[in-house]
Amino acid sequence: MWRIIPEKDFCAAMNMALDEAIMERVRLGADPTIRFYSWNPSAVSIGYFQGYENEVNEEACRSSGTEIVRRITGGGAVYHDRKGEITYSLIAPEQIYPSEIAASYEVICGHIVEALTSIGIAARFSPINDVVINERKLSGSAQTRKKGVLLQHGTILYSVDVEKMFSLLRVPDEKMRDKLVKSVMKRVSSVKEQNPRISRGELGQALFHAFTKGKKWRRGDYLPEELSRALEIARIRYSERGWTTQR
Amino acid sequence: MAETIYKVHGGKMLRAKVCVEDGKIKDAMITGDFFLHPEEDISKIEKLFAGRPIPLDSKACVEALSLELSESQLIGASTQDIVTVVSMACGE
Numbered sequence: 001m002w003r004i005i006p007e008k009d010f011c012a013a014m015n016m017a018l019d020e021a022i023m024e025r026v027r028l029g030a031d032p033t034i035r036f037y038s039w040n041p042s043a044v045s046i047g048y049f050q051g052y053e054n055e056v057n058e059e060a061c062r063s064s065g066t067e068i069v070r071r072i073t074g075g076g077a078v079y080h081d082r083k084g085e086i087t088y089s090l091i092a093p094e095q096i097y098p099s100e101i102a103a104s105y106e107v108i109c110g111h112i113v114e115a116l117t118s119i120g121i122a123a124r125f126s127p128i129n130d131v132v133i134n135e136r137k138l139s140g141s142a143q144t145r146k147k148g149v150l151l152q153h154g155t156i157l158y159s160v161d162v163e164k165m166f167s168l169l170r171v172p173d174e175k176m177r178d179k180l181v182k183s184v185m186k187r188v189s190s191v192k193e194q195n196p197r198i199s200r201g202e203l204g205q206a207l208f209h210a211f212t213k214g215k216k217w218r219r220g221d222y223l224p225e226e227l228s229r230a231l232e233i234a235r236i237r238y239s240e241r242g243w244t245t246q247r
Numbered sequence: 248m249a250e251t252i253y254k255v256h257g258g259k260m261l262r263a264k265v266c267v268e269d270g271k272i273k274d275a276m277i278t279g280d281f282f283l284h285p286e287e288d289i290s291k292i293e294k295l296f297a298g299r300p301i302p303l304d305s306k307a308c309v310e311a312l313s314l315e316l317s318e319s320q321l322i323g324a325s326t327q328d329i330v331t332v333v334s335m336a337c338g339e
Contacts, residue, residue: 047280048286049277049278049279049280049281049283049286049289050278050279050280051262051264051276051278054262054278072286073282074280074281074282074283074286074322074323075280075282076259076260076280077280100320101282101284101320101322102322128258128282128322128323129282142282143282144284144286145284145285146285247276247278
C-alpha cells in the first residue's frame with residue numbers, strides 16, 4: 001500500500017535527506033511513498049553531475065538567503081521558490097516500474113500530465129523528463145535507482161520569476177544573459193500563467209489525486225525514525241560544503 | 248586546464264575540463280545536466296580518458312567507452328557526445 005505524505009516544507013538539505021531516509025526504509029520493505037513538499041527557505045538544487053561554480057551564483061544566493069544543495073539525481077540546476085512550485089518525490093521498489101529509465105519517466109510524469117489536464121491545462125510529456133504545454137516547460141523531474149529502490153523527484157511550477165531564477169544561476173556566456181532570460185521566458189511557463197484562477201492549493205489537490213489514482217494508498221506522515229535519520233543524512237551529506245562543491 | 252561546453256542536439260549540456268601534460272590527458276572531468284545510471288559510473292568515464300594521447304583517437308574512445316558503459320544507462324548524451332566534448336576541450 002502506498003503511503004502518501006501531504007505537502008510540508010523543509011530546508012533544502014532536509015528535503016534531499018528525507019528522500020534518502022525513505023529510500024533506506026523502502027529497501028527494507030517499508031511501503032512505497034509519495035511525498036509532496038516545498039522549500040523553506042527557497043533554494044537552488046543542482047544535479048549530481050553539474051559543476052558547482054558553473055551553475056550557481058553563490059554570492060547572489062547568500063545575499064538573498066537562498067540555500068544551495070546538490071542532489072543525488074542528475075539533471076539540471078533548479079530554482080525552488082518557496083511559494084512558486086510544488087515538489088514531489090516518488091520512492092518505490094524499482095521493479096514496479098519499467099527497467100528502461102526513459103520509459104519509467106513517462107509513466108511517472110504521466111501523473112503530472114493527468115493532474116494538469118484535470119485542472120484544464122493541456123499538458124503533455126516531453127521526453128526525457130519534462131512536462132510541457134505548447135512546448136513550454138511546466139515541470140521537470142530527475143530519477144535515480146539505488147539498491148533496488150527508485151527515487152524520482154520533480155517540480156511543478158505554480159508561478160515563476162525567471163529574472164529572479166537567473167540572478168541566482170550562472171549562464172554559459174554572461175554576454176548572452178539577457179537573450180537567455182528572454183529565451184527561457186518563452187520556453188518556461190507556470191500553472192498561474194496558464195490560468196491565474198487556479199490556486200496553489202487546487203494544483204496540490206490535483207497532483208494528490210493524480211498520483212494516487214489506481215493505487216491502494218493511505219495518508220501518512222514522516223516517522224520519527226525517518227526524521228532523525230534524515231537529520232543525520234542532512235548533517236553528514238547535504239549540509240557539507242564538500243558534497244555540494246564536489247564537481 | 249582547458250574547458251569547453253557542448254550542447255547535445257535534442258539533449259543535454261556537456262562540459263569537459265581536461266588537464267593535458269606531455270601530449271596526454273592527465274585527467275578529465277565531465278559535468279553537465281545529463282543522467283547516468285548508476286551515477287557512480289561517471290568515474291569510469293573520466294578514468295577512461297586518463298593517459299590517452301592527444302589528438303584523441305575518437306573511434307577507439309567511443310568503442311572503449313561504449314564497452315565500459317555497456318551495463319549503464321546514459322541519458323541525454325551519447326558516448327560519441329562525451330568523446331566529442333573531451334576532444335573539443337583538448338583543442339581539436
